[in-house]
Amino acid sequence: MHQIDNGLLKQWQAFIDITKNIKKMDNNKSVQEIIEVVINTIEKVDGGFLLLWNTKQNALSIEAAVNFKEEYYIHNKLAPGEGISGTVFKTGKTIVIYGEEEIKKAMQSMKEPNYQYFLKSSVQDDPPKSCLSVPITYKNEKIGVLTLDNFFSEERFTDEEIGFVEAIATQIAMVITLSQELNEREQSAQTLKLTLSSHHLLNDLMLNDRGSKQIIETLAKLIDNPIIYLDPKGEFLFTSNPNDPFELTLKDWIKKCIHQFPTEQQDFEFLLPNQLLGHIFKIASSYGVIGYLLVICNSKSLDVYTKLTLSHSTAIMAIEQMKEQKKLESRIQKRQLLLKQFHEENSFTSLHNLLEIKYYNAFLFLLYKRENYLENNYSEMFHYERDYKLKLQSIGNCLLFPNRDSLIVLIALRDTQSEVEKKLEEIFLFNQDERILIGRKVDRIDQLHLSFQDIERLKHCIKNLDGQIISYEKLGLYRYLLSMTDSEQKHFVEEILGPILPSSIKQSSNNELIHTLMEYFKYNKNVIKTAEAMHVHQNTIYYRIVQIEEKLNVDLNDFNYAMNIHAAIFLYNLR
Numbered sequence: 001m002h003q004i005d006n007g008l009l010k011q012w013q014a015f016i017d018i019t020k021n022i023k024k025m026d027n028n029k030s031v032q033e034i035i036e037v038v039i040n041t042i043e044k045v046d047g048g049f050l051l052l053w054n055t056k057q058n059a060l061s062i063e064a065a066v067n068f069k070e071e072y073y074i075h076n077k078l079a080p081g082e083g084i085s086g087t088v089f090k091t092g093k094t095i096v097i098y099g100e101e102e103i104k105k106a107m108q109s110m111k112e113p114n115y116q117y118f119l120k121s122s123v124q125d126d127p128p129k130s131c132l133s134v135p136i137t138y139k140n141e142k143i144g145v146l147t148l149d150n151f152f153s154e155e156r157f158t159d160e161e162i163g164f165v166e167a168i169a170t171q172i173a174m175v176i177t178l179s180q181e182l183n184e185r186e187q188s189a190q191t192l193k194l195t196l197s198s199h200h201l202l203n204d205l206m207l208n209d210r211g212s213k214q215i216i217e218t219l220a221k222l223i224d225n226p227i228i229y230l231d232p233k234g235e236f237l238f239t240s241n242p243n244d245p246f247e248l249t250l251k252d253w254i255k256k257c258i259h260q261f262p263t264e265q266q267d268f269e270f271l272l273p274n275q276l277l278g279h280i281f282k283i284a285s286s287y288g289v290i291g292y293l294l295v296i297c298n299s300k301s302l303d304v305y306t307k308l309t310l311s312h313s314t315a316i317m318a319i320e321q322m323k324e325q326k327k328l329e330s331r332i333q334k335r336q337l338l339l340k341q342f343h344e345e346n347s348f349t350s351l352h353n354l355l356e357i358k359y360y361n362a363f364l365f366l367l368y369k370r371e372n373y374l375e376n377n378y379s380e381m382f383h384y385e386r387d388y389k390l391k392l393q394s395i396g397n398c399l400l401f402p403n404r405d406s407l408i409v410l411i412a413l414r415d416t417q418s419e420v421e422k423k424l425e426e427i428f429l430f431n432q433d434e435r436i437l438i439g440r441k442v443d444r445i446d447q448l449h450l451s452f453q454d455i456e457r458l459k460h461c462i463k464n465l466d467g468q469i470i471s472y473e474k475l476g477l478y479r480y481l482l483s484m485t486d487s488e489q490k491h492f493v494e495e496i497l498g499p500i501l502p503s504s505i506k507q508s509s510n511n512e513l514i515h516t517l518m519e520y521f522k523y524n525k526n527v528i529k530t531a532e533a534m535h536v537h538q539n540t541i542y543y544r545i546v547q548i549e550e551k552l553n554v555d556l557n558d559f560n561y562a563m564n565i566h567a568a569i570f571l572y573n574l575r
Helices: 002-024 028-041 083-091 100-109 112-121 159-207 211-223 245-260 304-343 348-354 378-392 420-427 445-460 477-482 486-500 507-522 527-534 538-552 559-574
Strands: 047-054 059-066 095-098 130-138 141-150 227-230 236-239 267-271 277-285 288-297 362-369 396-403 406-413 435-438 469-471
Touching: 028 047, 028 059, 028 141, 028 159, 047 083, 059 083, 059 141, 083 095, 083 100, 083 112, 083 130, 083 141, 095 100, 100 130, 130 159, 141 159, 211 227, 211 236, 211 288, 211 304, 227 245, 267 304, 277 304, 288 304, 304 378, 304 396, 304 445, 348 445, 362 445, 378 396, 378 406, 378 420, 420 435, 420 469, 435 445, 445 477, 477 559, 486 507, 486 538, 486 559, 507 527, 507 538, 507 559, 527 538
Parallel strands: 435 469
Antiparallel strands: 047 059, 047 141, 095 130, 130 141, 227 236, 227 288, 267 277, 277 288, 362 406, 362 435, 396 406
16 A cells, blocks of 8 residues: 555656646756656656657657667657657557567567667667557647657556556646747747837838938848848849858849749748858839848748848838839929920020039930830939949930830030940940930030930831941931921822832732832842842742832832832831
C-alpha cells in the first residue's frame, strides 16, 4: 500500500513539475526537463524521446532525449508512419511493444539514415527490451510523440503506467499549446508596440515635409535592412546604402526582371543574385504604380513587424507622391497653356518667365516619339527635362511639353549655327520605333509658332519618311507639299493620279497599279528590284508600267512627269 501511494505521489509530482514549465516553454532546456520528469517517475524506463511536429520541415523532430546522444539524434527527421514514433503520430494511437525482435521489426519502416542515427545515438549496446510510445495531441490536433524505452527490466508496463504516460502526454500538449499561444500574444503585443512607434515616426516625417529620401533612410534604420527606392520602370532613384557595390550590380538585373513583377500583389519576394532574398513593396496611388521599395534580406523572409512598417511606409510615400504629383500637375498646366499660346502666336511673356531668352539667338521645336512614354507620368517628363538640359548645356537650353505618346521639346540655342541634329544623335540612344521630328530654326520668339507648325505637319507624314531624325528644313520639295491645304493636296493627287486611283468599279486592278507605281518609284524605277519586292515576275511589272503610262498619258522617264508623280504619291500616302 505504501509503494502504491509512493508511485501516485511521484505521478502527481510529475504533473506539478510539468505544469510549472508553462512559463518557460520557449527553450529546449524546458522540454528536456519535461522528459526527465517523466522518465524519473517510471522506474523501469531508462531512456526516451520527446518529438514535436515541425510544420516547416514537414517532419517529426526530436526536441529532447534521455540516454541518447544529441549529436546523432538531432539529425533524425521522421515522416508520419516512419518507425515506431512516426506510426504513433500517423495513427494517433498508443503503441506498446515487448521484445527486442519485435522492436527491430517495428523499426524496419525507418529510412536507413534515420535508423543509423538512432543506433549511433543510443548509449546502450543492445536494443530496448520494451517500448511505450504515446501521441501528444490537443483538441484533435497532433503535436508530437512521447516515446519511452526500457533497456534492462523484463517487467511489462502496467495499465496504470500507460494511463499515466497518456495523461502526461495530454498535459504536455496543453503546456506546449498554451505556451505557444502565450508567446504569440507577447510577440503580437511587442510587434504592435514597435509598429505603432514606427508609424508615429514615419507620420512625423511626412507631416514635416521631410520627403521620400529621409523616409527611406529612416525606414532602413528601423528594420535594419538596406532599401532601394525604384521608379515604375525599375530605375534607381536612391538607396539607403549608396556605397554598397552589390547594389550597383542589381541595376541591370532589375531592369530585366521588372516585367515579371506580379501586377496584382502589393508585396512579393524575389531571389536576387548572390542567393540573397529581395522583398519588393509596391508604391501605388490613384495615379497607378509610382515606384517600388526593394528590401534586401540575407536569407529568411521578413517578420510581421517589418512587413507592417514597410506597408505603412509605402502608403505614406504614395501620399507624398500624390502631393508631389499635384504640384507637377500645376506646372504641367502652365506648360500646356504655353503650348496652346504657340498656336495663337502669343507666347513671349510666358516663355520669358521660363527661359532667359536674352541669352539665346535661335529657337526650334522638336517632337520626340519616345517608346513607352506615358503622358500622365509628369515626374518622368521633368526627369527627362533635367537630363536633357544637362546634355544640351554646351549649345543652349530646353523646355519639355507633354503630348500624348510623345514629348515636345523647345530648344533655345546660343549660336544660330549650332548643329542640332549632330547633338541630338549624341544625346538620344534610339530604340527601333523612336523618332525625332525637328521644326525649322527661327531667330525670334514671335516666329516660334512656325517651328511648331512644322512638327505638326511632319507628324502626318512620319510613316512616309526614312530616318530616325527628320528635319523639316531638309525636306526640300516636301516642305511645300506639306504646307498645302487638305483640299489643295486632294485636288493635286486626283489631277496627277486620278485614272489609277482605287474606285468602286475597278477597286482591285487599280490597287495593283497604284501599289506597283509606288514600289517602282521607291526602287528608283528599277524593274528587277520592284519585281523582287512585290514577289511577281519582271514581265508583270513591265506590263503594269505600260498600263500606268497609258492611263496617265505620261512617260515615266520624263523628269517633269516623274517629279509630279513622286509628289502626288507622297501626298496620297498622307491620306
